[in-house]
Amino acid sequence: MNRILKIMGFVVAMGVITSTLLIGMDVLTSERITRNEEALLQSKILDAFEIQYNTSNIYDTFTANVEKVELTIDGVDVPVYRNPDTGSISFEIEGGGVWGPIIGVLTLNEDLRTIENIGILAQQETPGLGGRIVEIPYLAKYEGVVFDPIVEVLKEGASAPNQVDAITGATSTSSAFQTILNDSYEQVIPAYQATLGGE
């Protein structure tokens, strides 16, 4: 009995000490981590809008050159970023991949249908297969693809303007990505168009 109590006491003490340390570490770093994540999002959007920046002035360049439109979709705030010079818009897309969420930035032309750029912020796909979704040459294939009314990611023979080739050997990632793109598009664009009509 005594031995069981000793083990329990040890486990509880260990749990308390390690969680205190981790909470302390989280308090120390969370602000910087959030700021880094924001900077990553802003740099992807600036890349998509082809606006020059360097690592020290991301925030200033971003606030000076990008307009933020706040949409509320089903009670959730969704920011849409707009380039006032060209009329292209960027917004975050998110959804489930094979091993974890895929988070990215989708940039559309001023016609709100043609893809200008896609950037990936976070993913946990299989390295070497689905993980290739972050590669610039693969994402470049999406440039100029049109939501008509949806984008199709095909295993082979992408020919129509709304079709694009999948990643070889990564069927699940490719179809998940197709769902993410179309769902986000359907969700954000009507709401965005509604705000334009209201102005």
Add this chain to the structure above:
Amino acid sequence: MRKFWIKIQYTKWFNITKDGLFKENPIVVAVLGICSALAVTNRVENAIAMGLAVTFVVTASSLVVSMVRKVIPARVRMITYMVIISAFVIMVQMFLEAYFPVIAAALGAYLGLIVTNCIVMGRAEAFAVKNPMKYTFFDGIANSLGYTWILIAVAIIREALAFGTILNFRVMPETWVNWTVMALAPGGFFVLGLIIWGVREWAQNFEVAAE
């Protein structure tokens, strides 16, 4: 001077360090932790960052295990190592994400997977739990540096052949054609295999088949 050197060779800490770096090198001799050794060695900077992260985790977790070795109940010792190791890995991950986001992104999932690196658990069970803190410190440092130097050696060869650079400095002539295979996992296997062969041949460390 010579006398001093001979004296050092008979100290315990010197032998622990030598074992970790060469004689019982975790990668070359024990073949532990090769998952990350294959995955992050396509660039020298990634290998250095991974080596430093593992060095910190191995040394810190071994020290803590050694510190509490007399209070750990034998029945829950594995889970205790696991909790201590995970806590340190999460801390390293938060630190890198906060201050070196580029390196954290390059190491990706492998940073969190230090938890499953057999070297960390191996040193806790094989050494730290039976030895005082001062020797555990040398053991942790020596083993993780043994891991790090192999990683860096593999990465230097792979980066030079795959990208023509070392730490992003051009080392190959402009006409060099990059060997793409070296940037992929098979290249890691080839180079790591050759290095293990080379070091074992040099150290005359051969495995003897059981009778």
